[in-house]
Structures are given as C-alpha cells and as structure tokens.
Amino acid sequence: MNQPETTDPVERLLQEQNQYVNDDGFTARVVAALPRRRRTWPRQIVLLGAAAIGSVLVAQWMPWMNLPSIDLSALFAVNFQALVPWMTIVLVVASIAWAVVAALQWDD
Amino acid sequence: MTDADLIARVLSREDQHAFAELVRRYQSPVRAFLARMTRGDTHLADDLAQETFVKAWKKLDTYRGGSKFSTWLFGIAVNEFRDVARQRKELSLEEIDQVAPEENQSAADTRSQLRLDLTEALKRLHSGERAAIVLCCQNGLTHEEAAQALECPLGTVKTNVMRGKEKLKRWLLGYQDYEPA
Numbered sequence: 001m002n003q004p005e006t007t008d009p010v011e012r013l014l015q016e017q018n019q020y021v022n023d024d025g026f027t028a029r030v031v032a033a034l035p036r037r038r039r040t041w042p043r044q045i046v047l048l049g050a051a052a053i054g055s056v057l058v059a060q061w062m063p064w065m066n067l068p069s070i071d072l073s074a075l076f077a078v079n080f081q082a083l084v085p086w087m088t089i090v091l092v093v094a095s096i097a098w099a100v101v102a103a104l105q106w107d108d
Numbered sequence: 109m110t111d112a113d114l115i116a117r118v119l120s121r122e123d124q125h126a127f128a129e130l131v132r133r134y135q136s137p138v139r140a141f142l143a144r145m146t147r148g149d150t151h152l153a154d155d156l157a158q159e160t161f162v163k164a165w166k167k168l169d170t171y172r173g174g175s176k177f178s179t180w181l182f183g184i185a186v187n188e189f190r191d192v193a194r195q196r197k198e199l200s201l202e203e204i205d206q207v208a209p210e211e212n213q214s215a216a217d218t219r220s221q222l223r224l225d226l227t228e229a230l231k232r233l234h235s236g237e238r239a240a241i242v243l244c245c246q247n248g249l250t251h252e253e254a255a256q257a258l259e260c261p262l263g264t265v266k267t268n269v270m271r272g273k274e275k276l277k278r279w280l281l282g283y284q285d286y287e288p289a
Contacts, residue, residue, distance in 0.1 A: 010276050011245045017226050018246040021136040021143075026154065030135075030161045031128050 047103035054096045062089065111177040118168055127168075131161050134178060137247050138185050144242045145189045147231045156192060160185045175256055182243060182257040193235070229279045237272035240265050245273075 006012055067085050109129070117126035138160055142153035163184050164171075171180050230238055236258075243254040244265070251269065255262045 008273070010273050010280065013226060013280070014241065014245040014276075018140065021139045023132060023135055026135050026139065026157070027128050027131045030131050030158050031124055033158060033162055034124060034127070034165050035162070036122075 044103045047099045051096045051099040051103070054092065054099070058089075058092050058096070062092075112173065115168060115171065115173075115177065118165075127165055130164075130177070134181055135161075137178065138181060141182065141239075141242050141247065142185055142189060144230055144238060144246075145235065146192075148227065152192070156185065156188045160188050163188070175253065178247070179249060179253045179257050182247070182249070183259065186239065186258055226276075226280065229276050232279065233272050233275060234268075236260075236264070237268040237275070240268035241272040241276070244269050 006015070063085075067089075068082055109126075111130065111133070114126040114130050117123040118130075135157065139150075139153055139157045142156045142160075143150050146152045146156070160181065164181055167184075171177070230241070233241065239258055240254055243249045243257060244251060249257065251262055251265050254269075255265045258265065
C-alpha cells in the first residue's frame with residue numbers, strides 16, 4: 001500500500017509514524033486457527049432440492065381426498081387416531097418449510 | 109504472485125500457504141489500524157485482527173474482486189471493531205473522549221504541553237474520524253475505498269478526514285515545524 005506524496009505536514013507526520021508491525025508469529029497463529037473452509041452453495045442446493053422433492057412427494061402421495069375432516073373435539077379429547085393424518089401433514093410441511101428457510105438463511 | 113493469484117489458490121485448493129502469504133502481506137496494516145481503533149490496546153487489536161483474517165478465510169468466496177483486497181479486509185476489520193465497541197463502552201462511538209487540550213494556558217508552557225504525541229492525539233479523535241484518518245492518510249485508501257470499508261457515505265468520510273486533520277493540527281501545535289526524517 002504505497003502512499004502518494006503529500007505536502008500536508010499532518011499527513012506527512014501520519015505517514016512517517018505509520019510503522020511496520022512485525023509479524024512475531026501472528027501469521028502462524030492465524031493459520032493455526034483456520035477452520036476447514038465450507039462451501040455454502042452445495043448445502044443450500046441440497047436443502048432446497050430436498051425441500052422440492054419433499055413437496056412433490058407430498059403433493060403426489062398424500063391421500064388428500066381421504067383425510068378426515070378437521071375435528072377440534074378430537075384435538076381436545078386427544079383422539080390420536082383422528083389426529084395422526086393431520087399431524088403427519090403438519091410435520092411434513094413444517095420440515096419442508098424449515099429446509100427452505102435454512103437454505104435461504106445459511107450463513108457460515 | 110499477485111493477491112488475485114493467491115485468492116484463486118485458496119478458493120480452488122483450500123491452500124493454507126497461499127492464505128498465509130496474504131496474512132503476511134496485510135497483517136501489519138490491519139493490526140496497526142485496529143491498534144489505533146482500540147486506542148493502543150494491542151492485545152485486543154491482535155485478537156480482532158486474528159478474527160478478521162479467520163472471517164476473511166471463511167468468506168473468501170464472497171470477495172468479488174470489485175475492490176482491492178485490502179479494502180475488503182479493512183471492511184471486515186471495521187465490523188470486528190464495531191462488534192466489540194458495542195459491548196465495550198470505552199470503545200463505543202458515543203463514549204469517545206473528545207476533550208481537547210486546554211488552550212488557555214500561559215504562553216511559556218503552552219507550546220510544550222499542547223504538543224501532543226500523535227498517538228495520543230489520534231486517541232482523542234472521534235472513532236469515525238480516527239478510522240477515516242488512519243485509512244486514508246496512513247494506509248493510502250482513497251475516500252471512496254474508505255467509504256466502502258467503513259460502509260458509510262463518501263461525504264461522511266470526507267468530512268471526517270477534514271475534521272480529524274483540523275483537530276490534529278490544533279492539538280499538534282508543533283506540526284508546522286515538522287521535518288520528515
């Protein structure tokens with residue numbers, strides 16, 4: 001980083017007092033602290049791909065027509081037989097949503 | 109080997125030796141800059157500098173080459189400093205001691221007492237002014253590059269450099285006599 005010549009005495013003073021900092025093992029410490037570099041884009045693609053495949057499978061294979069009607073009394077009565085199909089759908093959709101959000105917000 | 113060559117080697121082969129060369133090239137300006145920003149706390153400055161380079165290593169694939177590598181690196185260093193300054197009152201923007209040296213002393217001792225050491229004078233500057241002065245006047249960044257590193261408008265950098273230099277001139281009364289070595 002070469003400095004242009006200046007006629008300003010304060011700038012000259014600043015440049016003059018800008019002394020080189022000896023390495024003294026700093027570079028070695030940095031290199032020792034380096035983590036393994038991770039490429040973010042393959043992970044994002046894997047997550048988005050999994051979410052897309054999951055969405056297609058859900059749309060294709062879920063027995064949408066045979067789902068029991070939503071019955072709030074079953075929820076309060078903890079009637080698992082009536083709730084299982086809906087819980088499954090909620091879990092699958094939530095998982096897909098999580099994958100999409102995680103992919104979009106991925107930050108090392 | 110140019111910075112671009114070294115960066116390409118890091119990205120393609122995860123070459124730590126290439127990155128070490130980049131660290132060797134830029135450790136001095138980054139550590140000196142952070143030492144100024146932390147008002148001489150060299151231990152803290154070195155910790156921040158180390159974190160700066162580790163972040164640079166992690167995020168190197170986001171460096172697009174649109175600016176100089178040093179500018180990009182200073183940008184990370186500035187953010188590291190700001191993160192710490194938010195937690196430490198003595199470093200934060202608002203808490204900077206801006207008390208100027210007393211200017212109403214007798215003529216006899218005024219000159220010697222007001223002739224502040226440059227390091228001490230820089231400590232008195234508002235951190236925005238200090239950052240702009242150190243980047244532009246000591247590290248040779250243009251105002252545009254400094255604005256990019258500091259993530260602030262160009263006009264703010266120009267104002268901070270101008271105000272900072274005015275304050276330094278006022279505080280370093282002997283600057284007129286200064287003859288470079």
